[in-house]
Structures are given as C-alpha cells and as structure tokens.
Amino acid sequence: MEFVEIINWLKNFSVILNDFLMGLGIWAPILSSILIVLEGIFAFLPLVVFVTINIITLGAFFGSILSWILTTIGSFLAFYLCRIGLSNFFQRKISKGKISKFMTKIDNLKFKQLVLIIAIPFAPSFFINVGAGLSKISIKKYLYALLIGKVFVILFLGYIGSNVIECLKNPLVLIKVVMLVVIAYIIAQVVNKKFDLDERF
Numbered sequence: 154m155e156f157v158e159i160i161n162w163l164k165n166f167s168v169i170l171n172d173f174l175m176g177l178g179i180w181a182p183i184l185s186s187i188l189i190v191l192e193g194i195f196a197f198l199p200l201v202v203f204v205t206i207n208i209i210t211l212g213a214f215f216g217s218i219l220s221w222i223l224t225t226i227g228s229f230l231a232f233y234l235c236r237i238g239l240s241n242f243f244q245r246k247i248s249k250g251k252i253s254k255f256m257t258k259i260d261n262l263k264f265k266q267l268v269l270i271i272a273i274p275f276a277p278s279f280f281i282n283v284g285a286g287l288s289k290i291s292i293k294k295y296l297y298a299l300l301i302g303k304v305f306v307i308l309f310l311g312y313i314g315s316n317v318i319e320c321l322k323n324p325l326v327l328i329k330v331v332m333l334v335v336i337a338y339i340i341a342q343v344v345n346k347k348f349d350l351d352e353r354f
Contacts, residue, residue, distance in 0.1 A: 174206050182210040186223050193227025194234075196279035200224065201310045208311050221307045225299045228271075228282050232295055235286025259288040264298060265341040271302030272337035274309040301341055305333040 174181045185203040192198040204224075208216035262270075267290070270281060285295050309329070 174202070182207050182216075182219075186219060189220055189223040190227035190230065193224065193229070193231040193278060193282055196277060200278075200306075204307060204310045213311065217307050217311050220311070221303055224278075224307065225296075225303045228278055228299050228303065229296055231279065231282035232286040232299075233292070235283050236292065239287060256288055259284055260290065262290065264294060264345040265338055267295065267298040268302045268341035269334060269338045271298055272305040272334050274306050274333070278306075297344075298341070301344065302337055305337045309333055 174185055177184060185206040188198055189200065189203045189207075192200045192203065204216070204220045207220045210216065211219060267285075270276060271278075312329075
C-alpha cells in the first residue's frame, strides 16, 4: 500500500469515527476519553479525532485539560507496560550490534531532547512510548517529559481539529508545529536547569 493510500485510509477512518462518536451525544466525550488512553497503546487510533470531540463537547479549556491528562496516562501506561514486561528480556537480547548502539543513544537522551521528541504532534507516540519503555530512561524522567511535551501536542491537535491530515501539506501549519516544538524545548530547558532532572533521574 502506497503512502498516499495510507493517508487516504486514515482520513476516511477518521471521518467515519468522528461521525460515529458525534452521533453518541453525551456518550461521545466519555468514549473518546477512553480511546485517548488507548491511543498510547494502539498506534492506529487517530488522537486528533478524540481531542477535537472533547473540545467540541466540553469546551476548549476543559476539553484540552482532560485530553492532556488522558493522553499522558495512555502514553505512560504503554511505557510502563513495556518497562515491566519486556525491558529486561529486550536488554539481554541486544547486548551487541547496531540495535544496542541505538538503544544506548535513547538511554542517554537529555530531558530537553525527550520533551522535544514527545512534543512533535505527528511523531508516532506509540513507538516513542515503546522505545522509551525498552530503554533505561528513568520512569520519573519520562513522566515529567510527557507532562510537558503532551501539552503542545494537545494544543496543536485542538487547533487543527479534524483537518490535521490535510494540513500536512500546508507550510503555515508546519511553521506552527516548529514554533510549538521550539517553545516545548525552551520550557524543558528551563525546567531541567531549575530542577536538574538529568542528574536526579
């Protein structure tokens, strides 16, 4: 399947899912909230649809806050499940080779770099969660990085709404993505400098 076909499939899936959820009335934000948590574990779920529904049904402030909390929980859950279920086994199997060198780079990511990766709206959060879970990154360090990075993901997805896939072709949107990521990086730098998280964790 070509990239364009995948994009079209995701777009159609998002539209169908959005129409279904919006037809549920009061149950829409409840179901979308559950799906936001599951999105951290199941990569194919369109986070933008659930965030948009929460914002439409609960308002911009409460919808964004709830979405931020839930997506942080979902991502941390995926990370933690990998950490307790697969990390030790995985570490034993990659003692040598290119994968080991790659994982060493992940292990040594600075706090600000971790926030930067998480804050990119189109980054595959599932693979980030799994990669971090299989690494030796501190649990507290990853949680704090999620709390900061996911703020900017939710802000961006809430702004773009259900047109996120179409906006991939819009240079102005990409500029806004870069701006949000830069802001996330600066905040992570300030937080890390104040609390020295890299040394603590």
